[in-house]
Amino acid sequence: MAKRSKTGLGRRDFLKGAALATAASGAGLVSAGTGASPALAAVAGPLSRAADLPKPAGQRVIVVGGGWSGLTMAKYLKKNNPKFDVVMIEPNATFFSCPLSNLWLDNVIDTDLLLHSYTDAAKAGGYIWLQGMLVQLDREKRRAFTTAGYIDYDYIVLSPGIDYNYASLGVKDPGEAARLAQTYPAGFKPGSEHLSIKAKLDDFEEGVFLLNVPTGNYRCLPGPYERACMIASYFKAEGIKGKVVLLDPNEKPTIKADGFLAAFKELHKGYIDYQTAATITGVDVAGKTVETEFGKVKFADAAIYPRVRAARLIEDLGLADPKSPQLEGKIDNFRYTVPGDDHTYIAGDARPMPFSKSGNTANTEAHIVSRMIAARAQGKDSPWESPNTICYSMVDGEGKQSIMVDAKYKFTKGKGWGFTDVKLIEKWSKKLGKANIEWGKGLYRDMFS
Ligand SMILES: Cc1cc2nc3c(=O)[nH]c(=O)nc-3n(C[C@H](O)[C@H](O)[C@H](O)COP(=O)(O)OP(=O)(O)OC[C@H]3O[C@@H](n4cnc5c(N)ncnc54)[C@H](O)[C@@H]3O)c2cc1C
Structure with a gap:
């Protein structure tokens, strides 16, 4: 159900109200007391004042x-x-x-x-x-x-x-999508969803913890694979009889493939079941089951990641x-x-x-x-430059070991965008594990101090 505002109107109604008011006034937004109905004037409050x-x-x-x-x-x-x-x-x-x-x-x-x-x-x-x-x-x-x-x-x-597109998982009813989002949050948007996943892990006793890789250009390509490794490390450290099932629509990890595949095999044997060419086509929230083209997968708990959209x-x-x-x-x-x-x-x-x-x-x-x-703003120009994707992934929580990639982008006529200047280190090490955490601290300093 859509979130209701104090006025009893949801955000969509709020925007609709604003649009109606605009149409009614002919120019700009109607402010309170300019002929809008009292209800609309109340809703338009924040829109009509500086x-x-x-x-x-x-x-x-x-x-x-x-x-x-x-x-x-x-x-x-x-x-x-x-x-x-x-x-x-x-x-x-x-x-x-x-x-x-x-x-x-x-x-x-x-x-x-x-x-x-x-x-x-x-x-x-x-x-x-x-x-x-x-x-x-x-x-x-x-x-x-x-x-x-x-x-x-x-x-x-x-x-x-970003926002999530739950229809991509075959969940088209908005009510069911909201229930899915709350019961098995993806944990790929900041804040609340992560706290929910952490609480799930704290309470987890045994069975399958389901994760998936979405289709499309999703947020943080290595994110689902790194998460599988970290949850597996946690199960092992805590002596939990759990297993991560990771469903991936691709034939292999979308990035750092050799590193992740080796980590699944050498570090997390018995704790990660990595299934490829497995696209989720439906979710039964109450029944704790997802459907794929190849059959159903039951789970004890999950964090289900839909395709992203802006x-x-x-x-x-x-x-x-x-x-x-x-x-x-x-x-x-x-x-x-x-x-x-x-x-x-x-x-x-x-x-x-x-x-x-x-x-x-x-x-x-x-x-x-x-x-x-x-x-x-000063009548000059500043040229386009490529952004830089430096991305560490921890694959071993106990030993604090990571792998990494560093890449830039270039545009080629007829071909479009592609990677350039790629540096890939797929052998995990403690040195990269340390660099992983230092990378985060450096960027927090850049944004917050
Ligand atoms: C589990 C996980 C692991 C990740 N690991 C890495 C990693 O190791 N390395 C890495 O480089 N990246 C990683 N990422 C990816 C990274 O978090 C995102 O790519 C990055 O946050 C994108 O930045 P953004 O500013 O575009 O979006 P966000 O950081 O999501 O920020 C968007 C903000 O906009 C706000 N907002 C939305 N709508 C409105 C509105 N109408 N009005 C005002 N504000 C609004 C939101 O509240 C939000 O705070 C990871 C992501 C996840 C989820």
Whole structure:
């Protein structure tokens, strides 16, 4: 069931109300007391008043989303052009890191390492954090409507990350999808889902813990394989009679294949059952069963990962590419701008380029895009550069050993995007395990201090 607001109207009704009000007024959004019905006027409250923000001292740049892209973007927009007045909008009260969270499931690191303060990030970066959500945009007037009031801007960067597409698992009924999401959360969006998976593992007694690899360009390619290794390490360390069944629609792991296959065989024998060419086509939530083309798999507990799509916001704003199966934003791939609008940018995992949907990619890309926006605001330009995907995966929780890949991207006419400058280390080591955790700490420093 859709979440209800205090007014008794869900978010969709709220947006519908706003759209109706726009149509009724003919221009802009109707504010309370301008002829809208009392109910609509009450709903339109945050849309019709300005957000409580100081008067901008320079050009205002709004960053939507306080994830790996948005946090880096907000900090470096201000660094690259100190005259910018930067406002980052993020609804969550606290930052919870997806990267390194698989290690935390196996108690290799503490919760403290994953949690960070938005207040302190904004203070250190010299920008403002507004706790709220963007719900609509008037790109002509350059006005952003948020749950905390509207904000006028010069530039806006949309970094809202991903949402899940449960229909990809054969679960088309929204009620059943919501039940599935709550019962067996994927754990590929920050925060609450990870806490739920951790609690499942704490309570797990015996049997199959089911994981899967989704189709498409999903968030964190090695994530499901690393998670299988970390849960297997946990079962072994705790003496739990459990086994991870990992269903993969591919013939082999999508990345670091030799490293993961060797880890499954040499480090986690008896604890990981890796099944290839296995696509989930249906889920029976109450019956604790998934269907694949080759039969049913029963489980004791699970974290089920659907195909990803760009955050719904991108579609709601009319900025999704209808040709993209994951409804990612439509942008100039080298400028990051929406067609015909040099003031609206889309970055991070909502981008359409087939880059690895990773925190390192989002972070290095935000460095580049913030330079572009800072330069353009001064009538200059800053060239496209490739983001960098550095990605460690821990495969051995007990020995704290990892494997890694480091890659960039290049565009070739006629061929499209591909990897370049690839460095791959698939033999696990303690040295890489240490580098894995240091990598995370370095990026937290880059975003939060
Ligand atoms: C288990 C796991 C392990 C991973 N491991 C690694 C790893 O080892 N290395 C690595 O590089 N990457 C890893 N990743 C991937 C990485 O977390 C993502 O690629 C990265 O977070 C993408 O950054 P983003 O800013 O685009 O999205 P996010 O970090 O998801 O941030 C999006 C933000 O936008 C906010 N938002 C959404 N809608 C709105 C709205 N309407 N208004 C305002 N705000 C909004 C959300 O609340 C969220 O905070 C991992 C991910 C997972 C889940």
